[in-house]
Amino acid sequence: MATRGPVRVAVLGCGVVGTEVVRLLVQQAEDLAARVGAPLELVGVAVRDTSTPRGAAVDPELLTTDAEGLVDRADVVVEVMGGVEPARALILRAIERGAAVVTANKELLGKDGPTLYAAADAAGTDLYFEAAVAGAIPIVRPVRESLAGDRITRVLGIVNGTTNYVLDQMATSGQGLQEAVRQAQELGFAEADPTADVEGYDAAAKAAILASLAFHTRVSAADVHREGIMNLTADDVARAATTGHVLKLLAIAERSGDGVVVRVHPALLPQWHPLASVRGSFNAVFVEAEAAGELMFYGRGAGGTPTASAVLGDVVTVARNKVIGGKGPIESRYAELPVRGVAEAVTRYQVELRVRDLPGVLAQVWQVVADHGVSIETVRQSRAEVYGDHADLLVVTHAATDEALSATVADLQDLPVVVKILSVLRVEGV
Amino acid sequence: MATRGPVRVAVLGCGVVGTEVVRLLVQQAEDLAARVGAPLELVGVAVRDTSTPRGAAVDPELLTTDAEGLVDRADVVVEVMGGVEPARALILRAIERGAAVVTANKELLGKDGPTLYAAADAAGTDLYFEAAVAGAIPIVRPVRESLAGDRITRVLGIVNGTTNYVLDQMATSGQGLQEAVRQAQELGFAEADPTADVEGYDAAAKAAILASLAFHTRVSAADVHREGIMNLTADDVARAATTGHVLKLLAIAERSGDGVVVRVHPALLPQWHPLASVRGSFNAVFVEAEAAGELMFYGRGAGGTPTASAVLGDVVTVARNKVIGGKGPIESRYAELPVRGVAEAVTRYQVELRVRDLPGVLAQVWQVVADHGVSIETVRQSRAEVYGDHADLLVVTHAATDEALSATVADLQDLPVVVKILSVLRVEGV
Numbered sequence: 001m002a003t004r005g006p007v008r009v010a011v012l013g014c015g016v017v018g019t020e021v022v023r024l025l026v027q028q029a030e031d032l033a034a035r036v037g038a039p040l041e042l043v044g045v046a047v048r049d050t051s052t053p054r055g056a057a058v059d060p061e062l063l064t065t066d067a068e069g070l071v072d073r074a075d076v077v078v079e080v081m082g083g084v085e086p087a088r089a090l091i092l093r094a095i096e097r098g099a100a101v102v103t104a105n106k107e108l109l110g111k112d113g114p115t116l117y118a119a120a121d122a123a124g125t126d127l128y129f130e131a132a133v134a135g136a137i138p139i140v141r142p143v144r145e146s147l148a149g150d151r152i153t154r155v156l157g158i159v160n161g162t163t164n165y166v167l168d169q170m171a172t173s174g175q176g177l178q179e180a181v182r183q184a185q186e187l188g189f190a191e192a193d194p195t196a197d198v199e200g201y202d203a204a205a206k207a208a209i210l211a212s213l214a215f216h217t218r219v220s221a222a223d224v225h226r227e228g229i230m231n232l233t234a235d236d237v238a239r240a241a242t243t244g245h246v247l248k249l250l251a252i253a254e255r256s257g258d259g260v261v262v263r264v265h266p267a268l269l270p271q272w273h274p275l276a277s278v279r280g281s282f283n284a285v286f287v288e289a290e291a292a293g294e295l296m297f298y299g300r301g302a303g304g305t306p307t308a309s310a311v312l313g314d315v316v317t318v319a320r321n322k323v324i325g326g327k328g329p330i331e332s333r334y335a336e337l338p339v340r341g342v343a344e345a346v347t348r349y350q351v352e353l354r355v356r357d358l359p360g361v362l363a364q365v366w367q368v369v370a371d372h373g374v375s376i377e378t379v380r381q382s383r384a385e386v387y388g389d390h391a392d393l394l395v396v397t398h399a400a401t402d403e404a405l406s407a408t409v410a411d412l413q414d415l416p417v418v419v420k421i422l423s424v425l426r427v428e429g430v
Numbered sequence: 431m432a433t434r435g436p437v438r439v440a441v442l443g444c445g446v447v448g449t450e451v452v453r454l455l456v457q458q459a460e461d462l463a464a465r466v467g468a469p470l471e472l473v474g475v476a477v478r479d480t481s482t483p484r485g486a487a488v489d490p491e492l493l494t495t496d497a498e499g500l501v502d503r504a505d506v507v508v509e510v511m512g513g514v515e516p517a518r519a520l521i522l523r524a525i526e527r528g529a530a531v532v533t534a535n536k537e538l539l540g541k542d543g544p545t546l547y548a549a550a551d552a553a554g555t556d557l558y559f560e561a562a563v564a565g566a567i568p569i570v571r572p573v574r575e576s577l578a579g580d581r582i583t584r585v586l587g588i589v590n591g592t593t594n595y596v597l598d599q600m601a602t603s604g605q606g607l608q609e610a611v612r613q614a615q616e617l618g619f620a621e622a623d624p625t626a627d628v629e630g631y632d633a634a635a636k637a638a639i640l641a642s643l644a645f646h647t648r649v650s651a652a653d654v655h656r657e658g659i660m661n662l663t664a665d666d667v668a669r670a671a672t673t674g675h676v677l678k679l680l681a682i683a684e685r686s687g688d689g690v691v692v693r694v695h696p697a698l699l700p701q702w703h704p705l706a707s708v709r710g711s712f713n714a715v716f717v718e719a720e721a722a723g724e725l726m727f728y729g730r731g732a733g734g735t736p737t738a739s740a741v742l743g744d745v746v747t748v749a750r751n752k753v754i755g756g757k758g759p760i761e762s763r764y765a766e767l768p769v770r771g772v773a774e775a776v777t778r779y780q781v782e783l784r785v786r787d788l789p790g791v792l793a794q795v796w797q798v799v800a801d802h803g804v805s806i807e808t809v810r811q812s813r814a815e816v817y818g819d820h821a822d823l824l825v826v827t828h829a830a831t832d833e834a835l836s837a838t839v840a841d842l843q844d845l846p847v848v849v850k851i852l853s854v855l856r857v858e859g860v
Contacts, residue, residue, distance in 0.1 A: 312579020
């Protein structure tokens with residue numbers, strides 16, 4: 001049923017993003033009302049402690065610690081508190097009451113998004129979350145709506161600005177990983193405890209959301225194969241450049257047979273790939289669809305103001321739907337594709353091997369690889385230096401399953417002529 | 431009022447895009463019905479001549495030459511016939527009857543979009559046109575909806591695949607312009623008559639649509655300052671690389687004082703700019719917004735299947751709105767900003783001058799530039815070769831109005847020590 005009069009908006013949380021959302025709601029009230037077709041009335045801002053100062057934009061009269069009571073008075077609930085609980089319970093309460101929900105909570109959606117999407121569907125209400133993936137970049141709406149008549153086959157994303165900044169620093173300055181992380185911390189691009197970023201947890205949550213969205217299937221962060229950047233060396237990063245690549249932490253969600261595989265790991269990307277030029281703390285999501293072909297969405301992945309911009313865009317859409325008495329396109333016909341392990345992913349490996357410099361070594365390496373049904377694209381000597389009777393080889397394979405490739409590496413390790421496996425990296429985007 | 435039963439869809443035009451739209455409507459009927467919340471019924475396809483073969487996807491029974499009669503039987507009208515008339519009259523007829531319209535017609539919207547947007551608003555019906563700008567790239571919906579709570583300050587686009595392919599060829603192969611155009615024609619990236627592309631008419635139409643959208647103001651292609659690529663030489667393209675730039679044909683729409691300036695011309699972009707790595711026939715639109723910061727949207731700018739993907743996404747949205755009995759967010763609160771001439775645009779020039787190699791020449795050049803209130807960022811000798819007593823200088827200015835910069839160039843031309851102005855190019859993206 002269509003709302004009469006103003007659309008009542010509740011904001012849950014008043015941190016960096018919440019404060020910005022409130023400021024924009026107040027400052028752009030007239031503009032927003034024109035777009036929605038009715039005024040937006042900010043009915044309250046739920047906080048843990050009403051005595052903390054909130055800045056000039058937030059009217060202290062609007063603050064309340066009674067989040068549940070606030071939810072019950074709203075047509076549109078904006079959840080920007082973060083964390084799993086009580087955000088999850090409050091969102092479900094709002095949905096059950098038929099309120100539309102806008103959330104920026106990647107942790108919650110990564111963990112339990114499918115439950116919330118299903119609840120919103122069952123209640124016939126909107127749940128929008130543009131700000132939860134890649135910050136200000138409009139990616140959710142294009143995937144849900146613009147590509148509604150298409151079939152997505154693969155999504156590749158740089159969705160964590162901290163790790164992208166760190167890898168970029170290593171590439172441009174030759175810094176080691178620890179040093180680059182320290183610098184990112186000093187500049188505010190990394191948290192004091194960078195674990196969630198550098199170990200790939202943040203990227204895995206976003207990968208789960210992107211996969212759910214792109215493939216209409218239930219994916220949670222626990223389903224995502226995850227490798228962080230902590231084992232990467234300055235040498236790995238520098239060598240990537242010599243072979244025409246850059247090293248990026250990628251979130252990848254793709255169809256694989258009758259299922260989907262979702263993974264987060266460092267990978268080599270060719271320098272000509274559009275994702276390769278995504279620098280510093282920027283994010284980008286590269287989408288491959290059957291009809292549309294290749295698409296990329298690029299922008300600020302984090303920050304209070306960019307995130308608030310994405311939240312406001314969602315508020316306008318769901319408030320407009322309230323005014324006309326409906327909800328946006330239905331996107332949750334869950335295909336329920338099975339989520340497969342990384343072993344099934346089709347990828348390519350670059351393996352650096354230190355071998356004894358004897359006749360016939362290359363033939364032995366070639367044979368081990370061929371025994372796994374894998375073929376080699378290139379072999380080159382990776383370093384000019386000579387180490388006694390050792391040589392370092394850089395082997396790049398053709399595409400094969402991750403299972404076959406990792407079994408190949410294990411067998412190479414056992415080969416008597418192989419002194420050491422120096423590094424193993426996946427190659428994507430080709 | 432909400433539609434009961436199936437949503438009746440009429441397709442006007444059955445060329446490359448129309449055929450693909452029909453194919454996708456038929457093949458994905460079940461999927462589309464689930465998303466819309468009601469089946470889509472294809473009630474007819476308007477063509478000029480029903481006897482032309484249309485391929486397997488198009489049921490000959492659905493073909494009709496009575497486009498008006500077909501429009502009158504539809505809830506959603508998909509216009510993919512192209513050209514100004516009769517497309518314009520048919521779209522207005524559909525809007526007046528309260529049907530939602532989806533169009534891919536950049537020529538029509540570039541010429542007379544504001545009339546159509548206003549008509550749709552007055553009738554309270556949807557007019558969607560994702561496919562009319564940058565083909566398959568979702569740009570209209572992000573700008574209209576995701577950025578609804580933000581303020582766009584500038585849009586920079588590579589919106590013509592033909593010219594981008596040609597400039598890319600010149601850069602990578604050293605070909606001259608004529609040769610690169612010929613090759614683009616052979617590969618199907620350029621028409622037999624490439625005027626609309628190389629003279630910037632196509633880009634100007636898209637610039638007008640983007641400007642209308644971004645600034646809620648009435649801009650038509652006739653308001654757009656337009657320069658094509660025909661005067662660019664292999665030398666211009668090669669020299670760009672030596673100064674860390676690439677040459678691109680850009681469509682630029684930006685706020686300027688209390689108005690907007692819209693222009694299409696070749697420009698030097700720094701190689702690190704995200705638009706610089708847009709290669710071949712791809713398109714991209716770079717958006718600067720106050721809260722969201724920098725965003726970029728990248729993908730296929732043309733082609734039957736990518737364009738059909740964008741059309742289908744729009745069909746799902748407007749059909750869904752029909753089912754729930756409303757229309758999408760209101761975007762046409764026309765700000766009616768005045769459209770200013772290119773003279774007011776703030777930009778930078780790179781000017782290559784052949785000068786007499788005499789003492790004091792640089793001081794004279796510097797003085798002429800300063801007399802216009804312009805300052806110089808760098809001066810360098812542009813060629814190692816010596817031409818008798820001549821030297822070639824490459825002067826890059828700081829930002830100033832186009833009016834001041836072009837007056838500066840005119841005065842430099844009159845300076846006795848200046849033999850010749852060899853080239854003048856704008857520098858953008860910094």
